[in-house]
Amino acid sequence: MLTGCRNLSWTFLFLTYGRVCTRRSFISQTSLRSSTSTVSSIPLTQSSQTKSHSFFPLHPTVHFSPTRLLSRSVLSPSLMELKEVLQVLEQLAPLSLAESWDNVGLLVEPSKSRPVKTILLTNDLTDAVMEEAENMSCDLIISYHPPLFRPMKRLVQKDWKQRLAIRAVEAGMAVFSPHTSWDSVKGGVNDWLVGGLGSGQVSVLNQALSGASHSHKLEFTVRSVEQLNQVMDELKACDSGTTLQHSASRHDSSGIHVSLTCSDSALTPSVQTLLRHSASSQSLSILKLEKPPIPGHGAGRLSVLGEPVTVATAVQKMKSHLGLSHLRLALGVGHTQDTSVSTVAVCAGSGASVLNGVRADLYITGEMSHHEVLDAVEKGTSVLLSDHSNSERGFLTVFRERLAVRLPDSVNVVVSKADRDPLEVV
Helix, strand or coil, X not given: CHHHHHHHHHHHHHHHHHHHHHHCCCCCHHHHHHHCCCHHXXXXXXXXXXXXXXXXXXXXXXXXXXXXXXXXXXXXXXXXXXXXXXXXXXXXXXXXXXXXXXXXXXEECCCCCCCCCXXXXXXXXXXXXXXXXXXXXXXXXXXXXXXXXXXXXXXXXXXXXXXXXXXXXXXXXXXXXXCHHHHHCCCCHHHHHHHHHCCEEEEEEEEEECCCCCCEEEEEEECCHXXXXXXXXXXXXXXXXXXXXXXXXXXXXXXXXXXXXXXXXXXXXXXXXXXXXXXXXXXXXXXXXXXXXXEEEEEEEEEEEEEEEEHHHHHHHHHHHHCCCCCEEECCXXXXXXXXXXXXXXXXXXXXXXXXXXXCCEEEEEECCHHHHHHHHHCCCEEEECCHHXXXXXXXXXXXXXXXXXXXXXXXXXXXXXXXCCCCCC
């Protein structure tokens, strides 16, 4: 009887899932396959074609399943807890990809848990956007730029960002910011930005590095298996729960050669333990391990265009891509509007620190200082500026589609209509 009920339940879910997929016919088989990808599916190269961008989960133990989420929404269509939405956001762009200086993740958390029914996407959380969120009874605001960045000692009404935080708390709204994790992730803001000039061979300018827990290698020699066991027992006892990884091999008559990796926190106690043993102390060497790169992820992008374009064509393409009527252009030394552009380097937002020194025909970013533009121009690189948030805001529509298909129908994902760049051409 139990088996029959289980089979009937799976049949019902399968048929229901089929109807959901039919209703959402815009979901391609490719996007469903990319949703179930793990870190092992990321190509071991930094190059990719701009015409096939998608987010890739980076956690090898996390397997995102559209079937699981869709079937869960059938069973409880009105319930999607905040922590579940945060898990989906983490799968789309792990916060570990963010820059160390950034303030990303959940910034405001309501004291009372409630189902998430409305999510508002915005580039910046301003007074106008907060009013928009309040009018739609929003449950979660995803603000690309973190509205809370610097430490606060008080929450008072005289500071506009503090007022926004107070209003979010009073309304029971959660606030989440992804910022540079969206910039870094493969298929994120920078891949979207460079795609405005067409397909090409894309590489990462500043490669993201893995957050590997083991950062040091200790190599030493012991005289016997008994001594090895004793040393390892002592190392494990002082490691405070941190996992030590080691390998041992007998190369010659001098003894057993041991290679051990440990974290920063375990380095000092591990070295102190080894120094207490004469054999290991005399043969001890310490190596600093470099963190391995994560292919396809990191700050900025460089594209070798499949079809070169003129500077004038690049300007028109980016106007269309960003939805703008005006851009600012600085022609590089020796360049004209008809100069051919075959390589382009981009960095969303304020990209001078990432683009500096990169050899390319054209830089595309939101803003650069006067002297930074002069430096680029004198090196023969043209510069195209859109103003800061205009180089980022268009990605919200792309992300809305990617997030919506991973949530049940009970969750409404909306792009803010009040969000805009504070600067305009007059």
